[in-house]
Amino acid sequence: MYRIGELAQLCEVKADTLRFYEKHGLLSPSSRTDSGYRIYTEADAERLRFILRAKAVGFTLAEITELLSIELDKSNWACADVKGMVDDKLASVEAKIAELNHFQLSLQRLSQACCGGPESAEHCSILEALESNTDSIRCENDKHGFAEHEFTKACTDKQDPI
Amino acid sequence: MYRIGELAQLCEVKADTLRFYEKHGLLSPSSRTDSGYRIYTEADAERLRFILRAKAVGFTLAEITELLSIELDKSNWACADVKGMVDDKLASVEAKIAELNHFQLSLQRLSQACCGGPESAEHCSILEALESNTDSIRCENDKHGFAEHEFTKACTDKQDPI
DNA sequence: ATAAACCTTGGAGTTGTATCCAAGGTCAAG
DNA sequence: CTTGACCTTGGATACAACTCCAAGGTTTAT
Ligand SMILES: [Zn+2]
Ligand SMILES: [Zn+2]
Ligand SMILES: [Zn+2]
Ligand SMILES: [Zn+2]
Numbered sequence: 556m557y558r559i560g561e562l563a564q565l566c567e568v569k570a571d572t573l574r575f576y577e578k579h580g581l582l583s584p585s586s587r588t589d590s591g592y593r594i595y596t597e598a599d600a601e602r603l604r605f606i607l608r609a610k611a612v613g614f615t616l617a618e619i620t621e622l623l624s625i626e627l628d629k630s631n632w633a634c635a636d637v638k639g640m641v642d643d644k645l646a647s648v649e650a651k652i653a654e655l656n657h658f659q660l661s662l663q664r665l666s667q668a669c670c671g672g673p674e675s676a677e678h679c680s681i682l683e684a685l686e687s688n689t690d691s692i693r694c695e696n697d698k699h700g701f702a703e704h705e706f707t708k709a710c711t712d713k714q715d716p717i
Numbered sequence: 718m719y720r721i722g723e724l725a726q727l728c729e730v731k732a733d734t735l736r737f738y739e740k741h742g743l744l745s746p747s748s749r750t751d752s753g754y755r756i757y758t759e760a761d762a763e764r765l766r767f768i769l770r771a772k773a774v775g776f777t778l779a780e781i782t783e784l785l786s787i788e789l790d791k792s793n794w795a796c797a798d799v800k801g802m803v804d805d806k807l808a809s810v811e812a813k814i815a816e817l818n819h820f821q822l823s824l825q826r827l828s829q830a831c832c833g834g835p836e837s838a839e840h841c842s843i844l845e846a847l848e849s850n851t852d853s854i855r856c857e858n859d860k861h862g863f864a865e866h867e868f869t870k871a872c873t874d875k876q877d878p879i
Numbered sequence: 880a881t882a883a884a885c886c887t888t889g890g891a892g893t894t895g896t897a898t899c900c901a902a903g904g905t906c907a908a909g
Numbered sequence: 910c911t912t913g914a915c916c917t918t919g920g921a922t923a924c925a926a927c928t929c930c931a932a933g934g935t936t937t938a939t
Contacts, residue, residue, distance in 0.1 A: 604850065605847050608850070612820055613817070613824065622844075625838060626844055626847075629839045633838055634837075635833050636838065637838050638828060638831040638841075641831070645828060648824060651817055652817045652818065655814045658806075661773070662806055669799060671797050674795060676798065676799050677791045677792050679791070679799050681796075682799060685770045685771055685788075688770070695796070
């Protein structure tokens with residue numbers, strides 16, 4: 556039997572979060588004291604851990620609500636249903652990864668084209684790339700003029716030594 | 718010179734989005750007609766394209782606001798500033814990718830442990846994994862009992878033929 | 880002249896996940 | 910009996926980036 560603050564501390568969430576989960580139908584305390592304090596049982600704690608594990612693999616609270624309703628009525632659901640949810644989630648996670656990979660590649664190319672030095676950004680390749688609609692990015696080796704500093708190491712020998 | 722709907726169509730955004738960008742200081746029309754209609758110049762269109770390109774590599778509107786202020790005053794900024802923004806963004810994108818990769822791996826393991834068949838979810842490995850706090854997931858080959866269907870292909874020969 | 884298609888504004892709603900607040904009630908210790 | 914830690918509620922706020930709405934004004938085509 557835990558009061559809200561105790562369960563929160565036990566599971567490393569905030570009491571507010573537990574109230575939030577209750578308001579949204581994910582987890583209600585099994586009882587209340589006479590004065591209205593929430594009382595959570597060990598089973599409630601288990602349910603909370605279920606929620607947190609599902610969150611840890613990427614499910615949203617809406618999806619977890621669905622998982623919980625299956626969990627409470629397993630015999631009326633099939634493996635296909637459960638696996639379907641996991642596979643749907645997997646697909647959406649993979650789609651997001653693909654998008655982020657695209658961002659990553661673009662950002663890497665931008666980063667590599669820029670000297671990153673104290674020179675004025677007037678000839679910065681990054682800004683130029685954002686100004687124009689070409690895919691190719693020109694390195695700025697020759698743009699700053701050697702006077703400013705002699706060995707800008709952009710582009711030609713750009714390999715981070717890590 | 719474009720009216721809002723024209724520019725929107727040209728750049729494949731909604732007119733609402735342009736008003737939103739204006740409200741948030743990213744893009745204001747250069748003038749208005751006597752009757753109050755927004756009039757965008759070609760320079761405005763270029764600025765919008767800058768915004769959209771920056772979005773396409775993952776920058777948020779807040780970050781784009783910063784980029785735009787650099788863009789309009791390049792000589793007072795250095796390559797280091799611009800590249801710093803790109804590298805910060807790259808780091809945050811990579812962090813998010815790492816998180817999603819973790820989700821992906823967990824979901825793949827869950828998916829592989831489940832037969833995905835019409836059997837009751839009573840012995841579903843996915844649900845069991847969410848119920849308990851172990852990292853290892855038990856395959857459900859032996860749990861459903863062969864009576865229900867003879868060749869559950871979970872776990873042992875689980876390799877999607879793609 | 881009138882209908883269709885466009886434009887204006889301010890403001891509300893969406894999705895997701897909380898977090899914080901104020902005003903007040905409860906409980907244990909000293 | 911007072912202090913401090915805890916609890917209650919409802920509602921407000923936050924982020925991101927839109928998206929939609931209503932009520933009304935303007936332009937263009939027929
Ligand atoms: Zn440079
Ligand atoms: Zn640069
Ligand atoms: Zn199964
Ligand atoms: Zn299963």
